[in-house]
Amino acid sequence: MSDLAETLVARLNDPDPELRRLAVMELPYSDEHDIAALLLPRLEDPSALVRAEAARALEGFEEIEVVQALAERLHDGDAQVRKASAEVLAELKLPASAPPLLDLLEPGPAPEAQAAALRALRALRVPEAHAPALRLLGDADPAVRREAVGVLGYLRLQSALAELARVAQDDPDPEVRRIAVGALGYAADDGVAQALTRALADGNWIVREEAAQTLGKLRLLGAVPQLVLAMEDPYWQVRLKAARSLGQLKAAAGVEALVATLGHSISNLRKEAAIALGEIGDARALPALEQAAATDADPDVRKMAGLGIATIAQASSRA
Amino acid sequence: MNVLEQEFDLVVIGGGTAGPMAAVKAKERNPKLRVLLVDKANVKRSGAISMGMDGLNNAVIPGHATPEQYVKEITVANDGIVDQEALMAYATRSAAMIDELDRWGVKFEKDETGDYAVRKVHHLGTYVLPMPEGHHMKRVLYRQLKRARVDITNRLVVTRVLTGPDGSVAAVMGFDCRTAELVLIRTRAAVLCTGAAGRIGLPASGYLMGTYENPTNCGDGHSMAFHAGADLSNLECFQINPLIKDYNGPACAYVTGPLGGYTANGKGERFIESDYWSGQMMLEFYNELQSGNGPVFLKVNHLAEETIAQIETILHSNERPSRGRFHERRGTDYRHSMIEMHISEIGFCSGHSASGIRINARGETSVRGLYAAGDCASVPHNYMLGAFVYGKLCGEHAAEYCEGKDFVPHAPEAAQAEAQRILGPLGRSEGLTPQQVEYKTRRLVNDYLQPPKITRKYEIALQRFEEIREDLQQLAAPGPHELMRAMEAHAILDCAEMAARASLFRTESRWGLYHHCVDHPQRDDENWFCHTALRRGADGSMQLRKLAVEPYVVAVDESEKAAYHRLRVARVAETV
């Protein structure tokens, strides 16, 4: 151990909390090797500042003792410590660190701690999280429901589709509905298709935007009529995603709506429409694309229109 | 003379992006190797990504883009002068590297099922992957260095790579910038990860360290490679970037672009025709600045409030977080005003252009045992992800090389000469300050080398550089810190001279503004469809030669190339 590391280790127990905190901050950058073992006791430090710092410094130490100790800190009396512990837990990537987090999903802990545990479990993708996440879709706290949906989206299990589809339509919280709509983007069945097309008519635009995007990602051809309707959504963000999805779906039925969008005042919409028309490859779009390629004020739109024309020409020469 | 002597199997010089990756991967390949990572700053916060990065702009992820598409696009963007095999080595490893960084804890934007939220920017492929919380990059890398048990020495300025009788790497030399202690490290191999040469020119603000690149990246690696006898290629392909005026930070069109922002002229209209951040785009930018339509702005004030807020969060927390402070002080609000932009000083940086220490698809330079990765190496348009991929390639191949390689002796006179060069400025109480010499070199670079390139101006520059080379013998440094600046002044002058000589050698125009020669305004594929290589001659002078472009591994369809060109140069004829 170098002199510097020795000083740091001594300082971890200094009476001055400021110095203890400083040592905690610097320890991960020292040439000391057994960092986690030295930091763990500081999660019990009398000073909340030191505890929070220790939690932060433990990021990336995917050892069961560390995960356990951080999970306990989710009940800390100090909000800063709880927040730091939750953030660090959310960075875990090793499935073996799941057990203490799964314990938190049993009835009892505060919603904040349960949301943090769910958040941390998301990227771990352990199947054991499936059942508790499904149960917590019915939690009273929207933050818990949001994170539960997140866990299910990452797990991508067929058996969660029906519940996610229900949440996507029925949850009172728009952000929960939006995440559920996005979380459905791993598999499509009739129920999913129905939930997503209904979500295109959701009262909240962020849900509609997510639905327009997810329909394209899932290549749900049956949703083309609703996506065409979405091209008249009052929010341009929704129309933009709908245009992109119509292109991905190569939906000839979208040509008319997309051609109309080539005349819209927002240039990003025109650009997206030009790209989609190229992807669809329908010759009916040629006159409008030719006009856009020649006269649009935005070079990006002209370029995409030109590219669209080339793609359509290629498609028809192959046909 | 007191010299601290050390011995390692592998020394990695530069702890920014590529360096930590090279060190970790060498150690993973062979845990028994003694691997040293050296930085003249502190690895915790060094290099181009000291404050993180806000996104990947060349992610090649299956389902969004193919390696072939990527190779094609970079080939066309770089006017055909590329080593496609080296590009392909990056492209085929890009997705796996993203997955590995993700496992390490780098946060990429994902959708609600955990798929990467890749965004479309360029017309052939889909390459942008945002990192809204990318400010943790260095912490993540440091953790991996600790895990792999890599030795780290901070504040050590490496100035020379010494070679043995067989021409292979024997040792590296330098000094501690806190104590001025001389250090000689015998080693089997070395990896140069010293970043761009970003301190060759002077930023428009006149503030010496107000450069686009992290000013620690001043071309020490380029200079070391030259003196070790390695090839450097296409140095005439300068880096010039569109920046926020005066602040000199990137305008980050690749962050704002997918969200609807764009580069506009004084009338608020888009004018850029080309897809890619390229010399062509910079030429369009330059022309607009010079025309009555300037100045040029970044326009986002037409976007929705939540989009602007998102842009602000990303731009003001990652990479260059002082940007928000700069705007605030001038009362610039993205909601109401466009943001004035300008072009940067010149530099060498393969991340954005194509120049650097010449390497092949294995990361090897032309000197045995010497590797290079990241912005200082020659693989074009590599950006951060390319630095990681080539860091990995260099680390793995260098580890293999070390296994079959014994230490070789370096020439004692070379070490002696270097010690004298380093100690020279410390011994003088009278003379020129490093700051003066650096300022003058960089001012001359702006006066004579900034494109458009004019032969006569370049000849004058070379004369003036020769005078400054003599001035180097008068550099005086009162302490170790000033000594670091003095040695950097040497490297900066080397780079300035290399920039001038390489530019004079290629008697055509290519790569848009990067090599826009007034005396040779046309692209000349018949004579110049080749790389240029610069290396040290037996007499120490800079020698240039042509190198054939390596056989393509991905054919670029002529009609595709033509279509692309039509799109790229549609209006240049009117404005030049």
Place this chain on the structure above:
Amino acid sequence: MTIALSPTQVPVRVNEEKCIADKGCTVCVDVCPLDVLAIDLVKGSAFMKYDECWYCLPCEQDCPTQAIEVDIPYLLR
């Protein structure tokens, strides 16, 4: 003697009340890529010794007591 000192206003401002360099903290000095910060041993606080700032902010963000404020250098403002 032919070398002069030219005074200049530096962009890094250290709050001496908050700075705990006197307790042995050197975080800002350690993280500065350009190595322009130093500790004033008499005052027991950090200061910017060389006007060679990239306004990159690690000193400010990593300071354990939020004692540092980095301004944009005057020439750029």
